[in-house]
Amino acid sequence: xxxxxxxxxxxxxxxxxxxxxxxxxxxxxxxxxxxxxxxxxxxxxxxxxxxxxxxxxxxxxxxxxxxxxxxxxxxxxxxxxxxxxxxxxxxxxxxxxxxxxxxxxxxxxxxxxxxxxxxxxxxxxxxxxxxxxxxxxxxxxxxxxxxxxxxxxxxxxxxxxxxxxxxxxxxxxxxxxxxxxxxxxxxxxxx
Amino acid sequence: xxxxxxxxxxxxxxxxxxxxxxxxxxxxxxxxxxxxxxxxxxxxxxxxxxxxxxxxxxxxxxxxxxxxxxxxxxxxxxxxxxxxxxxxxxxxxxxxxxxxxxxxxxxxxxxxxxxxxxxxxxxxxxxxxxxxxxxxxxxxxxxxxxxxxxxxxxxxxxxxxxxxxxxxxxxxxxxxxxxxxxxxxxxxxxxxxxxxxxxxxxxxxxxxxxxxxxxxxxxxxxxx
Numbered sequence: 001x002x003x004x005x006x007x008x009x010x011x012x013x014x015x016x017x018x019x020x021x022x023x024x025x026x027x028x029x030x031x032x033x034x035x036x037x038x039x040x041x042x043x044x045x046x047x048x049x050x051x052x053x054x055x056x057x058x059x060x061x062x063x064x065x066x067x068x069x070x071x072x073x074x075x076x077x078x079x080x081x082x083x084x085x086x087x088x089x090x091x092x093x094x095x096x097x098x099x100x101x102x103x104x105x106x107x108x109x110x111x112x113x114x115x116x117x118x119x120x121x122x123x124x125x126x127x128x129x130x131x132x133x134x135x136x137x138x139x140x141x142x143x144x145x146x147x148x149x150x151x152x153x154x155x156x157x158x159x160x161x162x163x164x165x166x167x168x169x170x171x172x173x174x175x176x177x178x179x180x181x182x183x184x185x186x187x188x189x190x191x
Numbered sequence: 192x193x194x195x196x197x198x199x200x201x202x203x204x205x206x207x208x209x210x211x212x213x214x215x216x217x218x219x220x221x222x223x224x225x226x227x228x229x230x231x232x233x234x235x236x237x238x239x240x241x242x243x244x245x246x247x248x249x250x251x252x253x254x255x256x257x258x259x260x261x262x263x264x265x266x267x268x269x270x271x272x273x274x275x276x277x278x279x280x281x282x283x284x285x286x287x288x289x290x291x292x293x294x295x296x297x298x299x300x301x302x303x304x305x306x307x308x309x310x311x312x313x314x315x316x317x318x319x320x321x322x323x324x325x326x327x328x329x330x331x332x333x334x335x336x337x338x339x340x341x342x343x344x345x346x347x348x349x350x351x352x353x354x355x356x357x358x359x360x361x362x363x364x365x366x367x368x369x370x371x372x373x374x375x376x377x378x379x380x381x382x383x384x385x386x387x388x389x390x391x392x393x394x395x396x397x398x399x400x401x402x403x404x405x406x407x408x409x410x411x412x413x414x415x
Contacts, residue, residue: 001226005218019222026226095204101212108213123209144197151205 003042003125004049010120011053011113024056025049043127043134050117050135094155097162107158115150122147232343297336308335312346320346320361320388321412328407330357350404357394357404364389374398381405385414 009018025048098104121127132143298311305324313319330350338345348359364384372381379398382391392405
């Protein structure tokens with residue numbers, strides 16, 4: 001249940017909605033229990049949590065849909081992901097700065113849900129590519145390309161947040177302490 | 192497989208950073224309780240051929256522990272879940288239950304003696320509720336029927352005395368059940384359990400009389 005909640009919480013960005021999603025997902029899981037054959041019940045449940053989020057919740061968020069669709073389009077396009085060098089000029093420095101938990105967390109919150117969920121499933125929930133393919137309903141190759149792209153997205157977001165923070169520090173503007181965290185894409189409560 | 196996407200050392204270190212710093216949110220106790228209660232209700236309703244699957248799923252997906260125990264504080268565990276539903280949802284559920292109830296089988300009053308009624312209820316249900324013969328206490332067996340409560344079939348045995356009705360409702364016991372007595376909307380409720388079933392006596396007679404009725408019922412049914 002923790003895995004289900006963790007995914008829901010990362011997808012919708014707040015506690016109340018995450019609880020609703022998980023509860024709804026369990027109801028659906030029972031309703032569609034005949035669709036469970038063999039294999040890993042966790043992956044099966046996570047797939048339902050994910051579907052519940054996308055069908056029930058995301059449609060309420062039309063404000064986010066434009067930028068999201070662009071991101072999604074990029075997933076299946078033939079373009080290679082941006083190279084590391086284009087994002088992080090100094091990967092070692094970037095990695096050491098990633099020890100800033102708050103900033104990393106915020107960057108992850110701000111990338112599109114399709115990429116966020118990929119990183120959460122892989123790095124936080126420790127799913128295999130095969131399990132991820134089953135949860136996301138895509139081939140393993142797509143899982144890998146999506147993860148790859150998600151990492152670049154996270155880095156790009158991280159870099160830009162880091163930049164904002166550097167700027168904030170220099171100019172004494174407190175970007176991260178106001179109600180919205182000063183982040184342009186911060187998650188809004190669904191209702 | 193596309194080799195351009197294999198994990199680099201940088202990717203692995205990024206993963207380490209995420210594992211270390213990104214929150215792994217854990218399900219709040221309230222959610223655990225709700226889901227445990229929900230699944231308990233469902234377990235009753237599940238078609239037998241798929242019950243094994245449900246058990247398997249539940250074992251894997253619901254961590255047993257605090258959530259399960261805490262959900263049973265109210266007589267039917269599901270009441271806890273119900274209490275969390277919005278008013279609209281609850282009303283909707285009650286309305287559907289009321290509609291289903293009208294199509295549940297009823298045993299005509301003429302056919303009611305304790306033995307017949309018990310046999311009839313056992314045929315209709317997956318359990319066999321006690322039916323006490325209480326005419327010596329002035330309670331006449333009036334009717335038997337199935338009720339629909341919180342999505343479950345429940346046995347209902349109706350007694351009458353001096354123009355007042357006492358209904359005894361029975362359903363399988365879960366998680367120790369409850370022997371709560373309470374008053375609601377002009378009705379008194381006395382609850383008790385035997386080794387397998389949970390019983391409630393519900394009536395508009397006063398609480399003392401209803402308690403005496405419950406004692407008589409249990410004695411006559413060999414429960415005490």
